[in-house]
Amino acid sequence: MTVAFRGTPIVWDKDSDLVTATIIGLSFSRPPSLEQFLSIGSNIMDAHQAMNWVVGDLLVYGEDLFGEQVVSQLLDEVSIDVQLAAITTCRAIPQIHRRADVPYSHHRLVTKYDSEERGDLLQTAARERLTLNDFRTYLKVHDAYQRGEEVQEVVQHKTDLQACIGLAEEMEGKTWTSSHTASLRFWLGL
Secondary structure, eight states, rough: OOOTTEEEEEESSSSSTTEEETEEEEEEEEEOOHHHHHHHHHHHHHHHHHHHHHHHHHHHHHHHHOHHHHHGGTTTTSSSHHHHHHHHHHHHHOGGGOOTSSSSHHHHHHTTHHHHHHHHHHHHHHHOOOOOOHOOOOOOOOHHHHOOOOOOOHHHHHHHHHHHHHHHHHHTTTTBHHHHHHHHHHHHHH
């Protein structure tokens, strides 16, 4: 696969003439085999998952090496909120502490915690396979308990959620997956 941004190609696999990605999209020169399609798809998904880390590490490295003013020349290329989030996340979580089994978005949410707590929170997210929304809720509950507050709104809905478990299990394989049911069971403490 070839990726071309501003005319400079980047080859991602041996079938570089099969797929071309540009700043405006993806095109195939011919129909791929199923194996080729899955391989290309896997490479693209891996690259997508890594892109926030790549942008953040690039900006942190450039800022450390050349200073903030030089890095600001790239700011027109990346939206400011993405750039700030990437720099903050990459500075807070060095590569050695990042988890490949937890998305970047989850890492971004734990930058305010100390290193040990951050590691525990990310481990929970991985073990429980928490979606981004579930992880946000988990962090809200976690923070409330840390402050010694009661978490009424989560507990109040427990009965309603338990009533949904049967329906959730019936829906598995349709629009609902077993990971949705697992998340629901996790929040119910079942």
